[in-house]
Amino acid sequence: MPPTSRPNQFSLLRQRRFAPFFWTQFFGAFNDNVFKTALLTILTYDALSWTSMDPGFLTNLIPGLFILPFVLFSATSGQLADKFEKSRIVRYVKVFEIAVMSLAAIGWMTHSLWLLISAIVGMGLHSTIFGPVKYAYLPQQLQKDELVGGNGVIEMGTFVGILLGEILGAVLVVHKSWGLELVAGGTLFIAIIGLLSSLRIPLTPAPEPALKINWNPITETARNLRFSRQNRPVFLAMMGNSWFWFYGAIMLAQFPLYAKNYLHGDHSVFVLLLTIFSLGVGSGSLLCERLSGNKVEIGLVPFGSIGLSVFGFDLFLASLGYTNTATVDFIGFFALHGSTRILFDCLMIGLFGGLYIVPLFAVIQTRCDAAHLSRTIAGMNILNALFMVVAALLAMILLKAGLTIPQIFMVTAILNAIVAIYIFSVVPEYLVRFMAWILIHTIHRIRTVDINRIPEEGAAVLVCNHVSYVDAIVIMAASPRPIRFVMDHQIFKIPVLAWLFRNSKAIPIAPFKEDAVLMEKAFADIAAALEDGDLVCIFPEGKLTRNGEMNLFRNGIGRIVERTPVPVIPMALRGLWGSIWTRGEGKSFGRSFKRGPLSLLELVVGKAVGPIDATPEYLQQQVQTLRGEWK
Structure with missing residues (x-):
């Protein structure tokens, strides 16, 4: 598009x-x-x-x-x-x-x-x-x-x-x-x-x-x-x-x-x-x-x-x-x-x-x-x-x-x-945005579609497919507003990126079986952020894709909107799969160089979904439609 x-x-x-x-x-x-x-x-x-x-x-x-x-x-x-x-x-x-x-x-x-x-x-x-x-x-x-x-x-x-x-x-x-x-x-x-x-x-x-x-x-x-x-x-x-x-x-x-x-x-x-x-x-x-x-x-x-x-x-x-x-x-x-x-x-x-x-x-x-x-x-x-x-x-x-x-x-x-x-x-927000901007303008070219659907003010939850280790950075660089990201605590701890995520006020989350306390704290932090009128972005798959196809969306989004009813905005990242930042077969550097320098990727934003309709199944369908065949 x-x-x-x-x-x-x-x-x-x-x-x-x-x-x-x-x-x-x-x-x-x-x-x-x-x-x-x-x-x-x-x-x-x-x-x-x-x-x-x-x-x-x-x-x-x-x-x-x-x-x-x-x-x-x-x-x-x-x-x-x-x-x-x-x-x-x-x-x-x-x-x-x-x-x-x-x-x-x-x-x-x-x-x-x-x-x-x-x-x-x-x-x-x-x-x-x-x-x-x-x-x-x-x-x-x-x-x-x-x-x-x-x-x-x-x-x-x-x-x-x-x-x-x-x-x-x-x-x-x-x-x-x-x-x-x-x-x-x-x-x-x-x-x-x-x-x-x-x-x-x-x-x-x-x-x-x-x-x-x-x-x-x-x-x-x-x-x-x-x-x-x-x-x-x-x-x-x-x-x-x-x-x-x-x-x-x-x-x-x-x-x-x-x-x-x-x-x-x-x-x-x-x-x-x-x-x-x-x-x-x-x-x-x-x-x-x-x-x-x-x-x-x-x-x-x-x-x-x-x-x-x-x-x-x-x-x-x-x-x-x-x-x-x-x-x-x-x-x-x-x-x-x-x-x-x-x-x-x-x-x-x-x-x-x-x-x-x-x-x-x-x-x-x-x-x-x-x-x-x-x-x-x-x-x-x-x-x-x-x-x-x-x-x-x-x-x-x-x-x-x-x-x-x-x-x-x-x-x-x-x-x-x-x-x-x-x-x-x-004020690390300036440096965080700078590092995100550098990443997007040196390794990739990012194009946005319907980015104006992200509201200029007020609380909302953004949901997106999870393709790479830098999904949050790409979305951060494209968004007209600051975003609080919810991400797996293991990715949150990656060296260098951890500093970025921490200073951009990302919210680490863990599976219930792995760390129940951290999981409950994450949902409390999400509710507090939404009450403050912030944008919160989650990756409902809960893990990176290993083959470019989307994993099933989990029910965390249901808990979020039940506690704090706000609009949910589906988004899709296209063009990141196969880059150095993704999982997959073969050596990551080799896969990345095949794509060439400044490879194009897109962030496509869909229409807002009301909290009542924001089921994992419906949101996955919306994100899948936005992504299309381009991984």
């Missing part, structure tokens, strides 16, 4: 519920970076014309000032986004952006550095107010299976906007005759385009219009973070998101001086580094939908984190092998020994950053209380800001201590590895 076709994520760009909002946020990110990069470029390459302050200090100070409003006003912004209709908030924000760019234009024309720095703070406030609206808008306008793709397109658009803004800002400001005028007029013009785009954003009702706003940012921030901590998966996703901005803030803040003083490049080399990095983030963000199978796949988060450390550390090593001392433009840089490796590392850091960040946003959007989503996003923005401030301080301390910029890259990569190990040991 062919997989159900669905629109490409880019089809959202033709729909009013998404396109005007996309372009509004795109032009906002674009304008932020035209302005910010122009200022950083002029301070890096023409500092003496503007100030006597140390350029290294300023290139870390300015990003810190940009995010200062996130610390001070995010709590208020989150309340506004929950209380008021979102399209109206966006239009007010765009009008404010025009005012800030008018102030900046005066700063450019009068050569006033502190007026420009004030505008940096103003654009930070603009982004602070827009942030909670940005990520709370998507779940209101998109279907759940569109969220990963929608977030990917938004992140791609954001980083393409950042990229183009950085290029344009760096190019315009160094124009010999009209650089400052071009930046002043260009940023004002872009702000006006953003306002025009916002006029077509559809009405998006407030989730909590009766909310009474607490104008005290300190108490509201504390209340937001306390509320978020109650939802552990959401809070840890927030912390992971904030760590990404810590990592990115340190890395990107070094690029201007890294390009000038270490790579000995002109401003075009700085632009090239930003271009490659941004292309990487955009590519990684778009890859998320394909790699996740249109669902929220948190297994991509450890994958992204590994890439951030590996390629961050390799950027340090690549920098050691770079020996050029003559000033070059980006064309000359391309021709130098070691430049390709540096650019590849920047590309991969961006790509794995995209794979890391998009699933975390989707986790927050799907697992958070909808009425509190904007305030949760605001709480995350506060954490982001605090992490970025610490990043700026750490970078300044490391530079003051005498570390080179490549050494700062090395320290950041090592810190990322330490944080990743800690987070994934505290």
Whole structure:
């Protein structure tokens, strides 16, 4: 049976519920970076014309000032986004952006550095107010299976906007005759385009219009973070998101001086580094939908984190092998020994950053209380800001201590590895999903049929044929929701897999004659899981097939639904028989290699069966029909 076709994520760009909002946020990110990069470029390459302050200090100070409003006003912004209709908030924000760019234009024309720095703070406030609206808008306008793709397109658009803004800002400001005028007029013009785009954003009702706003940012921030901590998966996703901005803030803040003083490049080399990095983030963000199978796949988060450390550390090593001392433009840089490796590392850091960040946003959007989503996003923005401030301080301390910029890259990569190990040991669900994802995407290709029949919420029992030692992992990787698996206690104890099963909260069971106590405990655990609204999956055959044919279903399912009447959903695995993971005659490796690499398998989901009709005989008939002749 062919997989159900669905629109490409880019089809959202033709729909009013998404396109005007996309372009509004795109032009906002674009304008932020035209302005910010122009200022950083002029301070890096023409500092003496503007100030006597140390350029290294300023290139870390300015990003810190940009995010200062996130610390001070995010709590208020989150309340506004929950209380008021979102399209109206966006239009007010765009009008404010025009005012800030008018102030900046005066700063450019009068050569006033502190007026420009004030505008940096103003654009930070603009982004602070827009942030909670940005990520709370998507779940209101998109279907759940569109969220990963929608977030990917938004992140791609954001980083393409950042990229183009950085290029344009760096190019315009160094124009010999009209650089400052071009930046002043260009940023004002872009702000006006953003306002025009916002006029077509559809009405998006407030989730909590009766909310009474607490104008005290300190108490509201504390209340937001306390509320978020109650939802552990959401809070840890927030912390992971904030760590990404810590990592990115340190890395990107070094690029201007890294390009000038270490790579000995002109401003075009700085632009090239930003271009490659941004292309990487955009590519990684778009890859998320394909790699996740249109669902929220948190297994991509450890994958992204590994890439951030590996390629961050390799950027340090690549920098050691770079020996050029003559000033070059980006064309000359391309021709130098070691430049390709540096650019590849920047590309991969961006790509794995995209794979890391998009699933975390989707986790927050799907697992958070909808009425509190904007305030949760605001709480995350506060954490982001605090992490970025610490990043700026750490970078300044490391530079003051005498570390080179490549050494700062090395320290950041090592810190990322330490944080990743800690987070994934505290929340093993991420690592469990990662290992399941790796198995399915390296040895097999999995295709799902009618996977939407697995309910998005509420308790249900899933029943499936038992073909291999990795049936649970395959189903886990394909399911849009976490599942509690019931499995034979002997399989539960298999080395390596045991760690996976234990940390995914699998329930071991034994035959009554073998361990009556463990059997009774298993049924009690199943009932408790169903009472909590979880999905529970059992393999009613009770043992692996030895010939590819299904064994008789046992009556355990009857005991389960009699104690806790819930829907039962039949499923069938097809294509696993004969793989290395199955029992059967002959050597397992030989059988597996005959199938070839990335062999196809399917998980077919049937219609829900009521608890009264869920007899072992009827369910076996349903699973057998779903499986068909393909073993």
